[in-house]
Amino acid sequence: MSAAKPPNIVYFHTHDSGRFFQPYGYAVPTPWMQRIAEEGVLFRKAFCASPTCSPSRAALLTGQSPHSVGMLGLAHRGHNLEDYSQTLVHLLNQAGYETALCGIQHVIEHNRRGELGYRRDLATANYSAAAQSANQACAFIENHADTPFFLDVGVSETHRCRLHEPGGPAPYHEDGPLGDPRYVRPPETIPDTPANRRDWADFCAAAQRADHELGRIYQALESHGELEHTLFIITTDHGPALPRMKCCLSDAGLQVALILRGPGGFSGGQVIDAMVSHLDLIPTLCDWLGLATPGVCQGHSMIPLLNGTEGELHDELFGEVTYHGPNIYNPQRSIRTPRYKLVRRYAEGTQRVVDTCDQSVPKMMFLEAGWEQLPLEPVELYDLMLDPTEQRNLASLPLYEGIRAGLEQRLEQWMQETSDPLLDISFPPSSLEQTTGHP
Numbered sequence: 126m127s128a129a130k131p132p133n134i135v136y137f138h139t140h141d142s143g144r145f146f147q148p149y150g151y152a153v154p155t156p157w158m159q160r161i162a163e164e165g166v167l168f169r170k171a172f173c174a175s176p177t178c179s180p181s182r183a184a185l186l187t188g189q190s191p192h193s194v195g196m197l198g199l200a201h202r203g204h205n206l207e208d209y210s211q212t213l214v215h216l217l218n219q220a221g222y223e224t225a226l227c228g229i230q231h232v233i234e235h236n237r238r239g240e241l242g243y244r245r246d247l248a249t250a251n252y253s254a255a256a257q258s259a260n261q262a263c264a265f266i267e268n269h270a271d272t273p274f275f276l277d278v279g280v281s282e283t284h285r286c287r288l289h290e291p292g293g294p295a296p297y298h299e300d301g302p303l304g305d306p307r308y309v310r311p312p313e314t315i316p317d318t319p320a321n322r323r324d325w326a327d328f329c330a331a332a333q334r335a336d337h338e339l340g341r342i343y344q345a346l347e348s349h350g351e352l353e354h355t356l357f358i359i360t361t362d363h364g365p366a367l368p369r370m371k372c373c374l375s376d377a378g379l380q381v382a383l384i385l386r387g388p389g390g391f392s393g394g395q396v397i398d399a400m401v402s403h404l405d406l407i408p409t410l411c412d413w414l415g416l417a418t419p420g421v422c423q424g425h426s427m428i429p430l431l432n433g434t435e436g437e438l439h440d441e442l443f444g445e446v447t448y449h450g451p452n453i454y455n456p457q458r459s460i461r462t463p464r465y466k467l468v469r470r471y472a473e474g475t476q477r478v479v480d481t482c483d484q485s486v487p488k489m490m491f492l493e494a495g496w497e498q499l500p501l502e503p504v505e506l507y508d509l510m511l512d513p514t515e516q517r518n519l520a521s522l523p524l525y526e527g528i529r530a531g532l533e534q535r536l537e538q539w540m541q542e543t544s545d546p547l548l549d550i551s552f553p554p555s556s557l558e559q560t561t562g563h564p
Contacts, residue, residue: 131220131273131414132388133355135262135342138277139335140178140229140284141371142361144171144382145312146332152309153332157340158384161357165386166395166431172442172461173403176363176371176378177449177481179204181403183232185360186212188407188422191445193543198448200233201251209233209240211421213407217275218242220416225265228258229279231362243277255280259338263345278342282335283328285366285483294324294486297331304330314369314377314514315487324486328365356387356413358406366483368491373481374444374459374468375515389413390431397430400439400463423543443539447547449481456547460536466515467532468505471547504529 147155148162149169174184179200180191187194187206195207206212214224225245226238233240235251247261262278285295296302304326310317311325339359346352364370364378371378383401385391390413404424411418412426429435444459456471479497482488506520506529519525540548 130271130354131222133273133346133351134217134222134275134358134387134410135346135355136275136277136358137339137342138182138229138279138359139332139361139382140279140281141363141366142283142332142335142382143364143370143377144361144380145328145365146336146382148384149382153329155332155336157336157343158359158382161339161343161359161386162384163394164392165357165384166391166393166397168383168385168397168399168401168427170398170400171360171381171383171402172376172379172400172444173363173381174443175445176373177446178231178362180445180447181362182230185403185406186214186232188213188404188419188424190404190423190443190543190545192447192545192547193421193423196232197546200231201235202448204448206232210242211419212242213410214242214275214277216407216411216416216419218244220414221272223269223272223274225274225276227261227265227276227278228253228255229281230277231279252281252284253279255282255335255338259341262342266342266345266349266351280335280338283331283365285485293484294489295484296324297327302327304328311487312365312367312370312377315367316490318490320486321490353388356385356389356391359384359386360403366485367487368479368482368496369515371481371483372446372449372455374446374457374466376461376466376509376513377515379444379459379461390428395431397427399430399435399437400442400461401427401430402439402442405438441535441539443536445545446481453480455481458536458540458545458547460532460539461509462532464508464510465528465532466505466507466509467520467529467536469533469536470501470503504533506532 145151145153147159173181175181175191180196183196184191198204217224224243226243227247258278258280286299287295306323306326309322309326311321315321346355360383361381369375402424405427408418408422408424408426412428425438442461446457459468504520505518507515520529
């Protein structure tokens with residue numbers, strides 16, 4: 126893209142939201158996201174690289190799989206990027222951008238965030254609510270100079286709030302439940318009960334708070350004449366904190382909202398069904414800005430999808446989990462094609478995935494119903510066309526033997542190409558995991 130001044134970029138990311146927003150057809154009122162989608166481009170099949178916080182964010186900021194850059198677990202529990210100078214932030218610094226951090230980043234401990242390389246650090250809290258992050262962003266917009274800027278706006282919503290009822294069902298705000306449960310319905314994989322409706326109503330209220338603050342940033346850009354010269358990137362890290370979502374390699378854990386609005390083709394209310402990944406964002410931005418894409422990037426530019434020269438970008442996408450939560454070693458890898466999903470577990474024994482699921486009313490209901498006693502298979506295979514919620518494991522059926530073998534071969538090839546440490550059978554559980562901090 127050529128321009129006298131490179132366009133601004135606003136990277137707005139929520140926490141634990143999946144794609145449960147209004148423009149994806151869910152009854153979660155987010156009118157600003159809807160407006161931006163109608164003015165921009167919405168990717169219906171966008172996926173993160175890992176359904177856990179720090180690995181997912183690290184992948185987006187580096188264009189590489191989490192295990193390729195050393196982020197195997199949560200940053201506040203001892204995991205780090207191998208090189209913090211190889212991120213989108215430094216790439217844009219070198220391109221002359223004024224890079225600014227507002228709110229959550231979650232790829233390094235808060236007291237070390239200076240190592241991220243932002244030219245302006247506006248973040249005052251480790252986990253700031255959307256209103257606080259938006260205040261910082263709007264103040265920056267009002268006072269920015271003529272240089273192009275990259276504004277990283279991270280918000281806590283829709284993460285569960287652990288400041289309320291420690292150890293018990295956690296709502297989405299430190300003041301307790303704020304949503305109206307009368308006319309909501311939880312996601313399809315969660316039982317539709319009064320208690321779960323109350324829980325989901327609070328998720329909806331949290332999403333609305335995030336959306337309201339997104340609108341304030343939009344209006345600040347508009348009032349200062351920068352809106353049409355700014356690319357919005359709206360996404361989240363991974364799926365909601367519900368059973369079989371966050372920290373699971375299901376579509377409900379890996380699928381994310383991804384909305385882009387701005388000059389240079391990111392307009393017109395386009396809806397794209399091709400599979401895309403967070404790993405594609407750096408190649409896309411480099412293509413869009415006329416920069417050289419770093420050779421280590423594992424994604425592809427999405428520009429050909431926008432201009433119609435390509436109908437698909439990926440034949441397959443990969444996902445991973447290694448560590449999550451206090452002392453939880455839960456190594457898994459997945460491969461997803463347009464039709465099939467294969468998940469492979471690598472740990473010995475039957476460590477339950479329930480340990481990685483945030484405490485909540487739905488989790489308690491699942492546990493009371495015997496969730497922890499369900500068999501845990503080393504390999505799972507799902508037909509996403511006939512079984513979109515991934516409930517029937519086909520891995521042991523002779524009819525699918527060829528499909529399973531082919532996907533396992535492709536998964537192992539990817540692991541070899543990306544130097545996945547799980548290929549080393551001596552790869553030990555981490556001694557870095559701590560039991561303190563935010564999940």
